[in-house]
Amino acid sequence: MNGKNILLAVSGGIAVYKAVALTSKLTQAGANVKVMMTRHAQEFVPPLSFQVLSRNDVYTDTFDEKDSGVVAHINLADWADLVLVAPATANMIGKMANGIADDMVTTTLLATEAPVWVAPAMNVHMMNHPAVVRNITQLYKDGVRFIEPDEGYLACGYVGRGRLEEPEKIVAHIRRFFSEDNKSLLGKNVLVTAGPTREKIDPVRYLTNRSTGKMGFQVAEQAYLKGAHVTLVTTVKDRPIPDAVETVYVDSAEEMYQAVTTRAEKQDAFVMTAAVADYTPLHVADQKIKKQPGDTALEMTRTKDILAEIGARKKARQVVIGFAAETENVAENAKRKLETKQADYIVANDVSKDGAGFGTDTNIVTFYGADGSVEDFPLLEKREVAEKITAKIVEKLG
Structure with a gap:
């Protein structure tokens, strides 16, 4: 991070004290740090603390021009290589989402x-309030990135999600962002599939599985952050994804097959995380199938293997990565x-293990x-698994 310009925006919450430590650690890591504070942030910590640790003036007032030769807020905006809002209160997130x-x-x-980047810090119930969730989703679509809050004891007395991430971990995220291979997939096309397929039985019923698409969405984001043009083919419509990612929404295995194969020619890499149904009903009823006395049977036919x-079809220049969600004989089935x-x-993963199944934020x-080659990894966040997958793509593409 030597020589990188980081603009730290501090809003008014009890976690401001962590922003002081964060300023110190960023400066020690070699970054140039300038700090802006809201009026409420100054109620918790005086600007002098940030001034001493950053060795730069602290900005608190739009009309307090410290250098008559420039307009302060424009000069700071142009100066920054990265802007970090930490802590970000619900009020600050709401203002940002609505352009205030x-x-x-x-x-x-x-x-x-x-x-x-935004590092939220607030009460657990505030964090889950529909308005806050809506604002976070909007900012994510606008390209803002979030450092997830930690779980633990909160200043309000509650225990839950909402505590500002520790300064050491925030610095690690920033260090990774400025790493040399950050844009190592620039100019490459990566196609990712994610989520479960849904096979219709009648207008109100379908067959599916427990996949949530979390792993695929993480891979899509990591490839995007490394500069790739990403096409995400998915059935999941309620998870945020950067607007720059080309998202193709499908429903069934057949629709996913068509979406992938028609786009295959121009891709440099494929990461097939989707849990695609192996079978689909042979006949789909036009009307809801009514309950009848006794048992019934559903005739199934094999889906296409995407x-x-x-x-x-793979060409010499293309990389293909698949997933194997297993419950037994993992190595044998994966090979x-x-x-x-x-x-x-x-x-491959054993979805019967704690932390490695569907719907979790972690994987093994x-x-x-x-x-x-065979590489075993311990319990990791799915984001970390996605980073390792994109690293393999970079390695294979040279």
């Missing part, structure tokens, strides 16, 4: 073209899948490579 600019911090945030199709699907890697995976 009524003080030094919010005015500068509207003027900057640098990446903007991963096998992409593996068979068989690697061979039959003609993939470069199979990412093993990478099986076509070159015979």
